[in-house]
Amino acid sequence: MHELSVCQGLLREVARMAAEHDAVAVDRIVLQVGGLSGVEPPLLERAFEVARAGTLAEAAELEIRAGPVVVLCRECGSRGEVPVNRLLCPGCGDWRVEVVEGEELLLLTIDMETV
DSSP states (O other): OTHHHHHHHHHHHHHHHHHHTTEEEEEEEEEEEETTSSOOHHHHHHHHHHHTTTSTTTTOEEEEEEEOOEEEETTTOOEEEOOTTOOSOTTTOOSOEEEEESSOEEEEEEEEEEO
16 A cells, blocks of 8 residues: 555655644645546545654644546647546547646645644
């Protein structure tokens, strides 16, 4: 389960940002998970429960938002959102598309308590 290592990296970044702002605790973390990121949100939530122990985010809530999958067609130039399991041009239906959104895992917000 690589979600645990993803959470550990996330919490390292959260700790770095918390230190920059002299935070004493982290209350909430908001992530956007792209449908093609390779990260499973339910597994990420479970891994977060384990990884946050003993950190500033020990009592933090993890909010996960699903990010869109967006493709750009190499044939007709259309750009649009598509289902994860159907990477075809939304305009002409061609299969020659480039994924322009949906592979990312973004840290959107950290709510911290400062001194």
